[in-house]
Amino acid sequence: MSYKLGLIFSTTGSYAALGRSALAGAMGAIDRIAQRGGVRIEPVIRDPGGDPSAYEAQTAELLDAGVRNIVGAITSWSRKDMIPILERKGGLLWYPCPYEGFECNDHVVYLGAAPNHHxxxxxxxxxxxxxxxxxxxxxxxxxxxxxxxxxxxxxxxxxxxxxxxxxxxxxxxxxxxxxxxxxxxxxxxxxxxxxxxxxxxxxxxxxxxxxxxxxxxxxxxxxNQTEADLAELGRHADNLLSAGSFFAEDAGPDLAAVARRHAPNKEVSCFLATAHAAVELFAAAVARAGTDAPHAVFDAVTDAPVETAIGLVGIDPVLRHAALTPRLALARDGKFRVIARAECAVPADPYLSRQSAPPIERRPGLRIVR
Amino acid sequence: MTGIPQHHFAGLSACILHRSDDAIRQVAERCDRLGIRAIGSSSGFGADGASVADMIILDIDTGHDGAFPWAVAEAPVPVVGLIGSESPGRLGWALGQQVDAFLPMSALGNLFSALVIAHATFERRSAMARERAEVAHMRAGRLDVVRAVIALMADGGDEALALKQLRTMAMVGQTTLEGAARAVLADGPADRARDA
Known part of the structure; x- marks a missing residue:
């Protein structure tokens, strides 16, 4: 028994580097799960080419063809264009990218960093x-x-x-x-x-x-700056601070191998790692539920955390977001060096309703005038 | 409108009125994620239900005017109506109550949007009510203005001068024209002469 999984990433167009990285992660996960003798996943790949209107049409095409779960979308624009189709046709989107929060749709599982993470x-x-x-x-x-x-x-x-x-x-x-x-x-x-x-x-x-x-x-x-397109910025990216839920420095050997095999730039990025985790979560949920029916799959994935390439990931059954471990990293010579890392996974707070006031005590802006 | 509406609800409380305990649980879970303390009831308001909540989320399928300790359309806090059956009669009842925002039970994921809309609508509704009360108060004072002008004309001026005098009194006293008129009438001719 195999399960279809739609992969809708723009691997051409203006943000192709991010799409290629994410697709590489998803394909690597499918390969690794198959090698381990896990759930057989049949990828159905589409490339909207960075055209917002194509996401809607390709989502409809896949759902009409019997696909019920999709990993994909990079921009919030594309995700928001896919949602009405997912609602109408009963699909489930596993969204693996950081986003701006203030959303909680019943047809999406949010796996990227929310604003309290970045x-x-x-x-x-x-x-x-x-x-x-x-x-x-x-x-x-x-x-x-x-x-x-x-x-x-x-x-x-x-x-x-x-x-x-x-x-x-x-x-x-x-x-x-x-x-x-x-x-x-x-x-x-x-x-x-x-x-x-x-x-x-x-x-x-x-x-x-x-x-x-x-x-x-x-x-x-x-x-949202990751290793997927860090090299394109060249030396001008040195000392750029990026906030995210994963950097290449934290990748294990398996994820590094996936990047070498599938990613055009051979680099692990947050997009690659999270798309990899999305497929692992999907596979675990399908195995638990015995079906790829979206409601059953979602209930199954929220039952218990799943061990993935980015660590143990739990999904909030109400807010539908992943708890992630935020990190801060500085770029240097085309690599990110993590300078701060949360001690444990932090539940997503997409509406920023649980944030305390900034902990920083500002010094008064006074200076000695001679 | 370019400003950001109220969208921080952490620390507030919500009274959830619904016939179904399961619906209350679902709404309460979402309130919890937004930092809102939810108080659920499937049997209507308790003795202090309305007074302790900062907002009300109610089932419009079973709502009725007698369920609330306030007059129709005068809820003292924002109200979100949960749409279940979509029957025109129930929607009509909710519209008559001037429910501030509606949320289908099938779209509880959009509770946040409903709360933002409800709070903005409630604020607008409250401002309009204050404005209406002010206009009614002014209308009620029209006769006093006429009487005050006539009283001031007794000092020797014409009606234009008397009205100007009344406006000056209102400006100096930082009150409305009607308020100044009431003060003139309350003072009486002897006091006016002394004040002058």
Whole structure:
């Protein structure tokens, strides 16, 4: 008996590097589970090419063809386009990417970092470094809007001034005016929620205009930068701070082998690791339930935590989110070095309803005037 | 509207009124994840149910006007109506109660949205009620304004001068025109002469 599993990742288009990394993780997991004699999974792969409208059509096509579970979507835009189809046709999406929170759909299992896993620890770290001025830049869609809104709230609660907040259209490379503004305002850090070519070009342009920035740890802050496309940023990514639920440094030999075999860049990333874990969770749930019917599978996966490539993962049966272990990492020479790691898995708090006030005590902004 | 509506509910309490204990449990679980303390009841309000809750989440299938210790459409806290049967009569009852937001039982995952909408609607409803009360109060004072103008004309001016004088009194006293008129009438001619 085999079970179909849809894999919808954009392996071409503007954010193909992330899609390729995630697909590599999912395919590696399917291979490894088959080698272990576990549940047989038949992957049904589609590539929307980064076109938001294609996600909807391909989801419908797969569900009509008898697929009931899908691992996929990278952007929140694509996930939100898939949800109405999943609702109408009774499918279940295993979403393996960090996202901005404020969602809890009955047809999705949220496996990526929620804002309490990325925005909150990253901003608290910025505050702990004594930074006082931040600049926010994001892609003009829900990921950019919401992550930067949360960042702004947290920064201001920490007493950090937001000297600018700008958005550019998804995929746009019209960011040079932002670089000018950043040079002029000289913030301590730039919180970057751009994605795809916008992010790559922006980081390179900013680094080229102001090479001295790279010497300061946390001069750039990201909530979704991974090893999947870190190399594209080159040396300008040095000392970039990224918050996430997994970095390559924590990968075991099996996951590293999956990356070498399946990932075009041979690197483990959070996308690769979480997509791998998504397939492991699906396989465990199907084995427990004896069916791939979405309701039964979801009930089964919430029964008990599952050992995966990213550790033991438990899913909240009400909020449908994974408990994850947040980490902060600094980039250097194309690699991430983890500088802080939560002691244990932290339940997702997608509505940030359980967050305490920032723990940072700000020093008064006074200096001796002679 | 460009502002961010109220969306932090942690520390608040909700009274869940539903005929089904299972429905109460489901809603209460979601409230718990949002940091809301839920008080469930399948038998209507307790003696202090309404007074202790910061919001009410109720089953509109079984709701009735007598279930609440307040007049129709005058709930003192935001109210979310849980839609079960979708019968027009029940929806009509809920609309008559001016329920602030609706949430189908099949979409409990969207409770957060319903709470945000309910709190924003309640705030707007409360502001409108305050505005209506103010307008009614002003209307009730129209005759006093006429009487005060006539009283002030006794000092020798015409009606335009008397009205201007009344406006000045309202401005100086930081009150409404109607309030100033009531003060003039309460003072009487002798006091006005002395005040002047």
């Amino acid at each position: 925005v909150v620890p990253a901003i608290d770290w910025i505050a702990a470094q004594g930074m006082t001025r931040a600049y926010l830049v994001g892609s003009n869609y829900v990921w950019g809007w919401e992550t930067l809104r949360l960042a702004r709230d947290r920064l201001q609660a920490c007493g950090i001034e937001v000297v600018g907040e700008r958005y550019v259209p998804l995929g746009s490379t019209a960011y040079h005016h932002l670089v000018d503004e950043i040079i002029a305002t000289d913030p301590d850090c730039v919180v970057n929620s751009l994605i795809g070519p916008s992010s790559t070009g922006f980081v390179q342009a900013l680094g080229a205009r102001d090479p001295g920035r790279g010497a300061r740890p946390g001069h750039l802050v990201s909530f």
